[in-house]
Amino acid sequence: MARKITGPEIERVIHLLARLPGFGPRSARKAGLALIKKRHELLEPLAKALIEAAEKILSCQICGNLDTQSPCNICSDEKRDGALIVVVEDIGDLWALERAEVVAGRYHILGGHLSPLDGIGPEKLNIPSLLARVRSPVIEILLALSSTVEGQSTVHYLREQLAPSGVAVSVLARGVPVGGELDYLDEGTLAAAIKSRRPLA
Amino acid sequence: MARKITGPEIERVIHLLARLPGFGPRSARKAGLALIKKRHELLEPLAKALIEAAEKILSCQICGNLDTQSPCNICSDEKRDGALIVVVEDIGDLWALERAEVVAGRYHILGGHLSPLDGIGPEKLNIPSLLARVRSPVIEILLALSSTVEGQSTVHYLREQLAPSGVAVSVLARGVPVGGELDYLDEGTLAAAIKSRRPLA
Numbered sequence: 001m002a003r004k005i006t007g008p009e010i011e012r013v014i015h016l017l018a019r020l021p022g023f024g025p026r027s028a029r030k031a032g033l034a035l036i037k038k039r040h041e042l043l044e045p046l047a048k049a050l051i052e053a054a055e056k057i058l059s060c061q062i063c064g065n066l067d068t069q070s071p072c073n074i075c076s077d078e079k080r081d082g083a084l085i086v087v088v089e090d091i092g093d094l095w096a097l098e099r100a101e102v103v104a105g106r107y108h109i110l111g112g113h114l115s116p117l118d119g120i121g122p123e124k125l126n127i128p129s130l131l132a133r134v135r136s137p138v139i140e141i142l143l144a145l146s147s148t149v150e151g152q153s154t155v156h157y158l159r160e161q162l163a164p165s166g167v168a169v170s171v172l173a174r175g176v177p178v179g180g181e182l183d184y185l186d187e188g189t190l191a192a193a194i195k196s197r198r199p200l201a
Numbered sequence: 202m203a204r205k206i207t208g209p210e211i212e213r214v215i216h217l218l219a220r221l222p223g224f225g226p227r228s229a230r231k232a233g234l235a236l237i238k239k240r241h242e243l244l245e246p247l248a249k250a251l252i253e254a255a256e257k258i259l260s261c262q263i264c265g266n267l268d269t270q271s272p273c274n275i276c277s278d279e280k281r282d283g284a285l286i287v288v289v290e291d292i293g294d295l296w297a298l299e300r301a302e303v304v305a306g307r308y309h310i311l312g313g314h315l316s317p318l319d320g321i322g323p324e325k326l327n328i329p330s331l332l333a334r335v336r337s338p339v340i341e342i343l344l345a346l347s348s349t350v351e352g353q354s355t356v357h358y359l360r361e362q363l364a365p366s367g368v369a370v371s372v373l374a375r376g377v378p379v380g381g382e383l384d385y386l387d388e389g390t391l392a393a394a395i396k397s398r399r400p401l402a
Binding site for chain 2: 004005007008009013016017021023027034039044045046047049050051053066067068069072077091092094095098
């Protein structure tokens with residue numbers, strides 16, 4: 001902006017908001033304005049909540065999730081099925097699965113996928129801590145990784161690492177997404193959906 | 202959400218982010234995740250910036266703008282034309298005009314528009330402080346208010362209040378917006394554009 005509209009403190013808030021996913025320079029300015037207009041109802045409570053969260057964020061010593069306690073809320077939830085561990089690349093994947101309420105077990109956050117070109121080898125991922133968790137009562141490891149080349153090569157690597165333990169290893173089903181129209185789907189997805197077709201019940 | 206994914210401190214951040222314009226519950230969750238994942242690069246700087254802004258926000262004693270100094274950055278800008286005051290309803294309107302870099306003068310924030318149904322009479326608006334500003338070197342007051350019934354009745358009220366001072370009072374032009382297609386425009390706008398037509402230079 002050529003002209004100076006506000007002081008540096010407000011500009012800094014807008015600049016930082018613009019780095020959040022979902023915000024651009026313009027919407028961050030709108031949000032910044034809403035914050036300074038609602039100083040007592042929104043700005044101050046948000047500042048306080050951020051500081052409290054920053055003070056309390058911990059990485060779960062079991063699964064690698066970020067939470068305000070360790071073990072995290074999910075690892076310490078006694079109602080969950082101890083037989084199943086769902087391996088995901090990122091905490092965002094965990095949150096997506098939790099939103100869908102489709103996982104009865106617990107999680108393990110890998111912290112990414114193998115990517116030799118980016119210098120990400122097995123030693124950069126949370127693999128030792130996963131292998132250490134494979135003991136009673138765990139009977140199944142579901143590898144819920146991306147359906148990309150890197151994600152799938154990570155699946156193959158983990159399958160080899162997990163083989164000696166004798167634990168059951170599974171992956172997500174592939175097929176037509178709910179609401180998906182066939183003529184918009186790629187050939188790989190269509191091939192998988194044909195190959196894994198099932199009898200109509 | 203039925204199940205508890207994270208601790209109350211993180212949920213509170215997400216809940217407050219969801220109250221910002223441009224964010225819903227889902228995008229606020231994404232932004233919250235980005236914040237806790239980038240604790241040192243994003244969460245802590247944002248918390249600090251918000252606190253600094255909260256401590257320094259002031260209402261400009263001249264125009265009613267919110268800034269970190271009073272008189273605000275605009276009122277204290279010596280390069281601006283002292284002859285023109287642009288009256289706007291809200292700080293958001295000031296920011297929009299500043300983004301467009303189309304105002305050479307200074308502003309006055311009315312704080313809304315007359316709305317008898319909502320109990321907003323002249324006494325609720327920053328009108329006395331506007332009348333007090335109408336003296337040399339001010340020679341023009343541009344009423345840049347909304348093109349709504351309430352905005353226009355506020356224009357009429359202010360015109361009466363300003364009349365004794367003899368200052369020149371103007372309003373924004375009405376017509377076809379840049380990029381506007383005629384068959385999408387309302388009849389009022391088309392009528393105004395025809396009435397105020399100008400010879401092709």
